[in-house]
Amino acid sequence: MATVAELRSAFENRMKEGIPNPPGEFHSLDLERVKDDKYLNRILIHVDNDLKQASDMLWDIMLWRKTVGANDINETTVRLDYVKEGTFFPRGRDVDGSLLLIVKAKMHVKGQKVFEDIKKVIIYWLDRIEREENGKKVTLFFDMEGCGLGNMDMELIKYLISMFKLYYPYFLNYIVIYQMPWVLSAAFKVVKSLLPAKAVEKMKFCTKDNLKDVVAPEQALLCWGGKDAYQFEFIPENRTAEHNQKKVTFAEQGDGHSPGEMLRLNPHDTIIFKNDNDEISGQFTITNMDENAVSFKIRTTSPEKFRVRPSSGMLPSGSTQTVIIVVQPGFQLRSVTKDRFLVMSVQIPKTDLTTKELADVWQNSTGSKVDEYRLKCQFPDKDITNGTVLDGKSLEKHDSVTNALNNLQSNYEFLHRDVKRLKIFQFLTLFMTAVAVVLGYLVYLNSSQANGSYCERL
Template sequence: MEPSSELIQELRTKFFQKLENDGAPDPGGFHPADLARAKNSDDWLRRFLMHHECNVNEALQMLWECVEWRKKFGTNEITENNIRMDYVNEGSLFVHNRDKDGSNLLIFKSKKHVKGQKDMDELKRVVVYWFERLERLDNGKPISLFFDMSDTGMSNMDMEFIKYLIGLFSQYYPYFLSYIIIFDMPWILNAAFKIIKTWLPAKAVQKIKFLNKTTLKEYVEPDQALRCWGGNDDYVFTFVPEQLALPVDRADDSRKKVHFADGSPMTESFPGGFSEGQLSKDSSQSGNSSLSIVPPDVINFANQGAELTGTISLTNTAETIISYKIKTTSPEKFRVRPSTGTLAPGRSVSINVVLQPGYQLPALSRDKFLIMSLPVESQDMTPQEVTDLWKQTNGKTLEQHRLRCSVGGATGDGQLRNGTAFISQPHLDTDKQIAQILSQVRQLNENHQSLHADLRRTQTLQWLSMFLIAMVGFVIIYTTGDSDPNADKSSCLLP
């Protein structure tokens, strides 16, 4: 059902009314690019309505959650310059050619992906890069997700990654899925894809197509199919940078990301700007810091109720009032409260850092925090005044201190948790069920092979037994036939 212009305008009005009444969940608000899109793009809002069959309330909820996720994930900032290009260049996920309906094919070559070998957070950023690039390419026209399962084994079957791929369509990219094509799937993975079907609504399950070299031509023309699929295309993946029609303004990126990895300059660019020469040395190295920071080097994250949380304590050891600001290399990952403020001499503040839901723990050790401070004249500054202060740092001397991250907490069952949702028990149960099913499939396969070998041995023994029986019968017949050679002669003498 095609949404009317009245429904589109109703969705737009309700979204901005909700934003005015409730405000954005993030103190920084939604991303300006997404707000502009909601205000000006009928095509984008139409997709939310079509995704929910013109139910305005359901479309509004999805739109709100989508815009919130995009801000937290940093979707609008993802480019070829800040994703793992080594993941891209290996060619496990790429875009090439179209299906019979004209939808772009997002191809996942499963045999090139080995579960657990990549950082899942970085892999998710690569996936979102391709989704965003495809949206720009065809203005949001639906795409087909093509799973090339040729030569796939158990080690290539990453259920978490597949669930994330499918979840993007159902949660954040409305009306963007044409087909899910499963090509040349080994029978041993049937159980896994039965589980995958449960992650999809009923209408989406109908989009799954299990194809082989014979049936692929029903959905992909031979000229659009790779040679390894039985088609005519000799294409070998090589990454081609995206050609944007208009330059993307990244002027504000420096305010959203802090780049202070080990060995890099401890600088940050604000509109007013300040150079490395205007910064004091790292307070961890200078002996005259105005801030006492606990812990001094590493934020240790541990379980606190339903969250994975770290704590930073700041104490003003100077004789003047200071203002502080905390930045992180991954602002989409963490909730920092309070991230800015003022401290009178001798006063302290405790800052909570919470890992957001959906982010993986192994990558946490690479994240860093930067604590900056500068002297101010008054302690009674409003939050807006503090924000404006940190926008105008030109010519001011700042102190800074770098902190790394580590994980020290675990659940009762030894599983580290992840963000406010941690790794929820249903998710753990699902993973356990998947592992059990795959283990049972492997056992069934081994039992099948064992039974097949036993059957071959039994057949061999049967043939051998029949041969021996035949030989024994032949010997018996031969010996009994020659046991009384005079029997026929004596019978002839009878009258």
């Protein structure tokens, strides 16, 4: 069985033979991947431990990344208007804990956008997710609800699949096709033919009725019948040009820690709040990933709404701090969901600084020396109403109202579908009636002409 050391050695030997030009020398960040055992092991697993295939795949990945400039694709070089419209975005997790990369197919119409720019958007999201998830698998979620033939772009689908097949090893968990219209069934048979047998096994065709088998209701969006009220909002990645140039390996990263950043936050972008004994609270951990000690501060858009403990502190290298956040009584949770938290950090020479010394460090720090991390808030749906933080009885009443509204929504959807079917039947009936009338009229004309000829002969 092939080993990581053998794969690394094969790559280094190939490097000595020379790199084609174009594309020229490999990017320094990509060369760091070769030093990471975890990344090389992903390639070996991807090709069933075939050393020759693994060596070829690693080489092809390096050539491709240099050719497309993958490491230079960021918020300043990608079509940000394409990103912000929300055709592609990560949200929620499947039953295995893998992040969902959602493709809102109805928002894409073939030929309306520059395809090369769409490719860059896809690379942007895949690279960002690979960093933020530390190489853990992702599920490709095609939301096909409301799609028609104009939304079906086989070239785009082939490109997405090729990314996971050729350039992002052992990165795909499932391919979920949600609410696929019957008119697109033939197209997805072609998609199946593009996939290896293992990938075909990963395809899951889901409807609202069985989505819970792949994505739990708590992780599913409201439009899928789930409980997540999230609306896509683009938030830039926590990376700077300086961080991009710092050489670190994938092994040095963790959840929520991008290359070169001081801190690792877990969870990395969203604080999950829970209702415990009539108190709404959430927490996250901060780990110092820097070689030096750091000082951190936590700020929020609405400090009067939250109790944060601790709101600042100092961390030696490698140490972790848990931060507890409690919603103050009397505030409406619907407004609290819009709030954000900012974690700032700066290097310090030691952890026993006086208050004045620490204040001087922050005052003399320029923007390039301060790391910033942004966190959103997520609350259980049952705890969000037009009122304030709820007690137990109010929650029971709210649950019953929510269930009634959900039933009403379901009945409305059934009625809406029935009305659509009825309209189709009415159209077909009118069409068949019109055809019958035309045919009858033609028969009548033929009959009249025949009778006229007969009378003339008489």
